[in-house]
Amino acid sequence: MLVVDWRDIEGETPDQDIELLIELVETLPDGAIVVELGTNRGRSGLAMASVCKGTVYLVDNFTPDHPGWVAPSREVLEQNIAAIGLQERCVVVEGDSAETGRDWQGGKVGLLFIDAAHDEGSVRADIEAWLPHVEGYVCLHDFNNPHVPGVQAAARALLGEPWKVHWLTGVYCV
């Protein structure tokens, strides 16, 4: 399929959640750093990159082990980045989401979007690894999805009450 913008990319994040992410990323200053955990083929990540005035780090382990998701592919992600012309603003990071956070030396993150593994333990590990690096928004996809209660359980245990819930996404200001 011809990809001209994020709407053409197969993926898991509904338009309503992406519209919220776009709104938040637009408020960030020049040079801002955005990190997405769980990029898959780039639907939500490239939507954020389209409006980001800094750099978007796209983290995925590209392991096709989840039957419910579109198969992740670094090759397709990189084709999509090039097709939309976002090479200057995107950095693909292949690796485990929490490990990447523990090793992070890339500076303060203005918006962190958590959408990797959705079990409570993994979401807790992502929050714990990345929280020290965030000054801005922590957004969790599927916070408001009863099929994956671990996302909200992890977020509430570590971060408390969200600032905002929109569609499936919960947002914290930290």
Ligand SMILES: C[S@@+](CC[C@H](N)C(=O)[O-])C[C@H]1O[C@@H](n2cnc3c(N)ncnc32)[C@H](O)[C@@H]1O
């Ligand atoms: C729900 S999909 C992400 C959807 C994407 N945000 C979109 O808009 O299409 C979850 C992604 O997280 C990745 N993933 C799962 N566990 C991970 C982990 N521990 N570290 C890094 N990536 C992981 C999967 O490979 C998959 O591509």
